[in-house]
Amino acid sequence: MELRRISDWTTLVGARIELRQQGRPVCSGHVDAVTDDGAILWLVAPADKRRIYEKAEFYEAWAQEEQTGFHYRASLSPLNDH
Template identity: 40%
Template structure:
């Protein structure tokens, strides 16, 4: 994730996307979203290398940041 990241308010559309999870403004983990609850309150990042599948809850203060595809395409 090299380009500018944007806060994603609606977690539903990020299923299958590469995102960065932040808590208190600090990056916690980056990865592919493996699943999102129907209400968009919880998401899971897929296991990657030594990192297990992980759950993040909006109510716990986590936020999702994503690179917009049209920005990364324009940079190429």
């Protein structure tokens, strides 16, 4: 499966994602937590500590559906709103 940009970060808790900044891969890992408004997420990378990322800094979350019943809003274009 190919990765898709996820515009609604509130749905990503527990998901494995690739984080990109302005289209360039930054890191990947599991989403540990997300703020209620979906503007900030905490990511745990396999060989790194838990880190915080903000949409306002042009980060994008990219993911694929890994399990049945896990759904989130994805966009096909990286040009959509952050």
